[in-house]
Amino acid sequence: MVQSEEGMLVLCVDIDNDVGEKLGIKTPIVGEKQVLNVALKYALTDPEDSDANAMFAAINEYRRLKNEEGIENVEVAVIAGSPKGGGIAGVKIIKELNEIIARGGYKYAVLVSDGPTDEEILPIIQKYITVVGVRRVIVQQSRSMEETFVLLARYLRKLVEEEQYRKYTLGIPGTFILLYAILSVLIPGYIWHVSMLIIGIVLLIKGFSLDQTIADLYHLFPITLLASSIASFLFFIAFIGGIQYVSNLSGITATEALGYFLTSLVGGQIYVVDLIVMALTLPLVGRIIDQAQRGPKPSDVGALVFIITLRQVLIELSKLLIGGGNALTLILWILASIIITTIFIALVQLAIREKEAKT
Known part of the structure; x- marks a missing residue:
């Protein structure tokens, strides 16, 4: 049994903040x-939502710990995240939890939840308070076939109408259908x-939660991330355009294919090598701006x-690969690239040292 002076908190988590959105009530x-007052108001506002049951279950757990277990220093609380979910919801929940603990x-x-989405925040909560139990609230439903279809239709409507589910049930499939239609026109063979x-x-x-990592990077290096996204798109266009051009050629070796790939035209005016150079340059430009x-x-x-001067080096290399060009010209461009890069560095x-000397 936990000693009363140590303090026990019965915590109901509403990760998408339905309570705040529907009742206009601030949490925690x-x-x-x-x-209890909030649970009653919420049940009257939306009797079909299980969040009210979760709050009633939290009160029930609070009374059990206080009356049956004899824990005097126990409290019940409701904290909420955000309808946007993700990191925004997590930050809000942590802020409210720390406020209650302080x-x-x-x-x-003891964490009380009505579904797996609320329990997603459990690992984060455990960093700030010791979670000794999790109570999952499961609402009993009628087992008749008619009620089953009604319940299924209700859940399907939630998947389509509610923002936290809509992006997965409509947004992602819609994106794939759109990409499939575009790719079937551009590259039907691939x-x-x-x-x-x-x-x-x-x-x-x-x-691997790379989307969360990207969101964190955006707050630290917004221009670099934007430039990297554009660079990825340019790489994709260069790859598709080059492959499409090389696939129409016949009787060429692998080295010749690489040469033709680099010098193939995309859109009739831009070489693949130009797109590659631009794609490599953009993240560096964004990094320099972010650190201005x-x-x-x-x-x-x-x-x-070096990357900018590399453009002509790749052009000369591609000429050699397809049987033309001059090795001496390639070597001269490599040396010129190294010399120009060294001078700029x-x-x-020198400019940095002069600035430091003035300060």
Whole structure:
């Protein structure tokens, strides 16, 4: 049995903030009387929603701990996230939880939820308070066939109408259907390969929470992330355009195919190598802009200059691969690229030293 002076908190989590959205009530809600009033109002406002049952279950657990277990220092509270979900909901929940802990000095918590979406926040809550139990509220339903169809239709409507589900049930399938239609026109011969590639990328992103990492990076380096996104699109266009051009050629070796790939035209005016150079340049430009207040790093400027001069090096290399060009010209361009890059790095370092000397 937990000692009363250590403090126990019965915590009901509404991750999508249905309580705040439907009742216009600010969270956190602390205290048996306050939670009971909100639960009654919510049940009258939306009697079909299980969030009311979760609040009643939290009150029931609070009374059990206080009356049956004899824990005196116990409290019940409701905290809420955001309809937008993700990191925004998590930050709001953490803020409200810390507010309650600071007010009552609670050490232990029992989490009460009405579904897996509320329990997603459990690992984060455990960083701030020791969770000694989780109570999952399951609402009993009629087992008749007619009621089953009514319930199924109700859940299907929620999947289509509610924002936290709509982006998965409508947004993602709609995106794939749109991409399938576009790819079937642009590259009908590779549609399944590219479709599997896109699905694999999406699964990879969600599986390793890369979307959350990207959101965090956006707050730190917004221009770099935007430039990298554009660069990825340019890489994709370059790859598709180059592959489409090379696939129409016959009787060429692998090295010749690489040369033709680099010098193939995209849109009739731009070479694939131009798109590659632009794609490599954009993230560096974004990085330099994001770090403008601290001043550009010599390594970033050097990499930017080297990539720009690399364009002609790749052109000369592609000429050699397809049986033309001159090896000496390629070597001269490589040397010129190295020399120009070195000069720019030296100039940036000199400018930084002069600035530091003045300050």
